[in-house]
Amino acid sequence: MATTMSRPTTDLSAAIEHLGLSMRGDTVQPDDATYDEARRLYNAMIDKRPAVIARCVDVGDVVAAVGFAREHGLPLAIRGGGHNGAGLGSVDDGLMVDLSPMRGVHVDPTARTARVAGGCTWGDVDHATHAYGLATPSGIISTTGVGGLTLGGGLGHLTRRFGLSIDNLLAVEMVLADGQVVTASADEHPDLFWAIRGGGGNFGVVTSFLFRLHPLSTVVGGPTLWELDQAEEVMRWYRTFITEAPEELNGWFALLTVPPAPPFPEHLHMKKMCGVVWCYTGSEQDADEVFAPVKAVGPPALHGVHPMPYPMLQGAFDGLYPPGLQWYWKADFVRELSDEAIATHLAHAKDLPTMHSTMHLYPINGAAHRVGPNDTAWSYRDATWAEVIVGVSPDLSDAPRITNWARDYWAAMHPFSAGGAYVNMMMEEGQDRIRTAYRDNYERLAAIKATYDPTNLFRVNQNIVPAGA
């Protein structure tokens, strides 16, 4: 809602001034010159106007900001990397707790851990850990926030080898609704630690994450592309191959339009195709053998797979998807890719509405399957893929078109799904969809929410309603 707001002249104005004085970071209000930049989210389809933005630089600032929202009854949103599709890092007429100034990463190469500040992006983490030849699982775009991605689960290039991001999380430091600063780990507040591994920002503001790291420096990665008229054959092959391949090999499937830019050859530019983006973490000597079956299917129109530093693969799509595009996405978990499901995908692939619009299937197997559905809040360990259908465009006037395409495509695919969706790839879709995402973990989440946030202060998220509320 684009209204012109000026500084509040009531008690709130004095309280905001007081908040500003108690913080080391800045507060930003609607008539400040930096307001529009500070409130901007990655998804340009979402245009929220907070009453005040608290740009936190340390834990003390977060405690002050959380206390301010609690005492003044203001809606509170937590902004990590600002990538959330539904725009849940901001809130109209409330307080945005902006963690983006909190960006430190400390690597302990002996313990193989990284302590990551709450506002880091994955690019920050990869840059710091790569210097030591180490890495931890994240997603597929380096500008995504560690905060939202991790607390929702974390699927990416390393899922089959090392599991979800939450499977590599050892502890968090967080600010609770009552202002306490606590550590949650297997030993301290284990119930809270269970809940934040999948339960999103429902339980407090995470000011730092402690991740386990793995020796990983160079990967053999990149895309293989096939013509759309080969897609049926490729998808039938892929559904078996990716569940049986060595865990060192990850590959997410995409229906896409080839970007009109290098490294893609000109004759493929703007062609609708299908592809798999690979990340092989085994030895370079074994790569030829591992990729031999990939090159035998089709054959591919392009096999652009090479050794590269892991952060290069992580940043490979950053330029294609800069901040400021319109995004609308719908998701589901998928157990099986039946012939009928493949035919339904392909009926929609030819109608991809823009160059950026796409459908991805992210594998959930290998190491991700060695954690049980009730071991963390992230329930769908029995799924094989997370499917996401995403309409994207730089053009505001495309918003209805990409939204309708994603909704229609999703509605056609939903009957083939496992039921629920990955919370990090949902828009605001209501309580039923949130419950379905957590299945039998929801009741336990609601009970833990009632313990740590009984008034639902942290409700700008895929919200878990406190039990008994």
Ligand SMILES: Cc1cc2nc3c(=O)[nH]c(=O)nc-3n(C[C@H](O)[C@H](O)[C@H](O)COP(=O)(O)OP(=O)(O)OC[C@H]3O[C@@H](n4cnc5c(N)ncnc54)[C@H](O)[C@@H]3O)c2cc1C
């Ligand atoms: C281009 C793009 C690529 C993506 N790729 C992947 C991918 O490969 N794998 C994947 O799993 N997901 C991916 N996602 C989805 C992503 O995980 C979610 O959008 C996630 O919410 C982004 O986190 P953020 O911190 O950037 O978001 P924000 O908008 O800043 O925050 C989203 C929500 O997360 C919570 N939150 C964030 N930080 C904290 C914190 N420190 N403490 C408490 N709560 C916090 C809050 O509830 C907030 O409302 C992608 C999204 C985009 C737009």
